[in-house]
Amino acid sequence: MQPIHCHSYLRIHRIKNNGNIMSNSSESVGYDSPSDASYRIYASISFAILLLGVGVPLWWHTTAVPRVALPYDGIARLSDLEIKISTKIFVAAFTQDRANLLADEIRDGLKSAAGGPKLTQVLSDWVLLDKSLALTRNALAEPTQFSLDKENRRRFPANPAYDVLLTLVNPYPEKLSVNWNFPTVIDEYVKPFLDEVSVVANFSLKSQWLYLMPLEMTPKQIPDSTILGRHYALPEDVLQQIITPLEKKLASQISLNPCINLVMYTPPCDQAPLHIYTRTGHRSRPASNIEAFLSPRWGGVVIANPPVETCKEMEDQGKVTFIPDAAGIMGFFIFHLRLLLGIPDLAPISGTSIVQLDNSKPRQWELDALLRIKAVEQLTSAKLTLQSLAQLLEEISNIVITDTVGDRINGALELVEDSAKKLNRGELLDGFALSKEAFVTAETAFTDPSLLALLYFPDDQKYAVYIPLFLPVMIPVLLSLTNIWKHIFSKKESKENKVDCDKNTEEIEKPKTD
Known part of the structure; x- marks a missing residue:
């Protein structure tokens, strides 16, 4: 019971009942009417609901990083x-x-x-x-x-497809003419082997000829007892230096697949025979006219020397025609392919031998x-x-x-x-x-x-972009929320006071009627 508020309420109530003079004179210019204040509160509520209930969730959903569940x-x-x-x-x-x-x-x-x-x-x-x-x-x-180990470092890494590129390098075509039929040799030797191992990966066969690519080093001339009286030595330590200039011209990066390079190098007669010498100072293959070496995870190189007799007979003619030994050269290429793909060169076991193959198939x-x-x-x-x-x-x-x-x-x-x-x-x-x-x-x-897609846009950059955009909009909305809160609670208090005053008024007016 608050009698003071009730008396004041009753006084105003009586004046209003007597006429509208007091109520009209109490209105002053510059102040909002109760209806205007209500409209303003309702507008603030609608803005807050639209921004916080619709805008923020929509922004959060549209800017969220899509991430499906993973096992x-x-x-x-x-x-x-x-x-x-x-x-x-x-x-x-x-x-x-x-x-x-x-x-x-x-x-x-x-x-x-x-x-x-x-x-x-x-x-x-x-x-x-x-x-x-x-x-x-x-x-x-x-x-x-x-x-x-050596086998794993030499083998090409796993891949669903490989390119096999056969290249014949003739550095001096004006001195040496090479009679070599690539399609026939590939169909006879390389293709049967690759068909057998096609279950491992897909293989694409390519071939090319390269001219005017001499060695970027001068081999050492060694005297011997042959009819030419000399040969040329290629130290084992410098073999990788031969690959570097070749690789620039091989066009091996013609696809995204790893490329297995098989290169045959044919030196002219005035630089032949060219033999590889080991670190101990001996020839790696003393009884062969073909030299070869392997580069791990790259390919193999075969040096096919023209026959000494042919070079001697045609020494005065200027240009020599050379027919390479297809069986010997392709035997080295198949051996290189086996090692590069992962078929190891088996270590010997005493008292045990392997039956020799009669073809190139594994x-x-x-x-x-x-x-x-x-x-x-x-x-x-x-x-x-x-x-x-x-x-x-x-x-x-x-x-x-x-x-x-x-x-x-x-x-x-x-x-x-x-x-x-x-x-x-x-x-x-x-x-x-x-x-x-x-x-x-x-x-x-x-x-x-x-x-x-979004690695270049971290969280700190997101904040730097969105804060200037949302902060000016959010501050008025947040401040209006406080006014809405005060308005709601003030209305509740006024209603409670009105109910109490109505009860008190009834108690006061009852004795007067009596």
């Missing part, structure tokens, strides 16, 4: 995924007892760290390549603890060993790529993750797991095909250009 837990479990390849070994013997005995010896020898009989050593070192597989996996997963067990090495390499690379990508996307929230990238990451994860299961069951071809697809999918996801 981070599944990618993290790849660290515990072991790559095991099962292989069936069939033992043939004249009697069943002898076959069982050999099978037991092989089983015990493969389990023993010390090896076993010679047959077990052949299986482990030549066929299964256990050590090479383990080193390939460990060197990729933990490069700081394991270093690649042996079936060599192809299986290559598939196992490539499967391990591709699976390990796919695992590392997915884990690196997941770590990058977790740490940098500003990277866009589109549906395409998300589908590729999920697909690569499933392919890795399916490939590991098939390899563990001994399904080599299917497991290798899935590992190849997983490798390609993971690399495609990692190199997707959409990942770099």
Whole structure:
């Protein structure tokens, strides 16, 4: 009960009932009427709702970085995924007892760290390549603890496609005419080999001729007992210097695929025969007219010297016609291809020999060993790529993750797991095909250009752009919220006071009526 307010209310109420003189005289110019104040409050409320309820959420949605959900837990479990390849070994013997005995010896020898009989050593070192597989996996997963051996450093990294470029270099065409038919040689020697290993990757064969490209060094002349009385020495230490000027002219970067270079260099008669000397000062191939060397992960070079007899007979004619030995030269090229793709040069085992090939095709067990090495390499690379990508996307929230990238990451994860299961069951071809697809999918996801869309626009730059835009608009709105708050609560208080005064008025007026 507040009697003072009630008396004042009653006084005003009576005056208003008596007439409108007091109410009219109380109006003054320059002040808003109650209806104007209400309109102003309603306008402030509408502006606040429009800005805070519609504008801010719409801005937040349209400027948010799109990021689809990724299987981070599944990618993290790849660290515990072991790559095991099962292989069936069939033992043939004249009697069943002898076959069982050999099978037991092989089983015990493969389990023993010390090896076993010679047959077990052949299986482990030549066929299964256990050590090479383990080193390939460990060197990729933990490069700081394991270093690649000679075979892994020489082999081309895993890739779905390669370019094979055959080049014949004739530095002095005015002195030497080379009679060489590239299409025939490729179809007879190189193509059958590449057709057999096409399951590993896709190969594109190309050939070219290069002229007027002499060596950028002068070989040392060495006297000998031949009919020419001399030959030229090329030290082994400077062989890589030959590749540098050649690489500028080879046009090997004609596609995005790695290029395997196979180069045949034909020196003229006045600079032939050209032989490679080892670091010990001896010829690398004393009984051959063909010299060759290999550059890891680049290719091979064959030096085809014209015959000494031909150079002697045509010494006075000025120009010599040379027909290279196709079988010998292409034999070196095939050997280089085998090493560069991953078919190793097997270390000899005493008392054991390998049946020589009668063609350029690889042996079936060599192809299986290559598939196992490539499967391990591709699976390990796919695992590392997915884990690196997941770590990058977790740490940098500003990277866009589109549906395409998300589908590729999920697909690569499933392919890795399916490939590991098939390899563990001994399904080599299917497991290798899935590992190849997983490798390609993971690399495609990692190199997707959409990942770099917003990396150049960090959060501090966002604040620098949006604060000058929103701050002048938000300050009046926020201040109007305080006025709205005061207006709402003042109306509530006035209503409560009015109700109390009405009750008091009734109590006062009742005695007067009586």
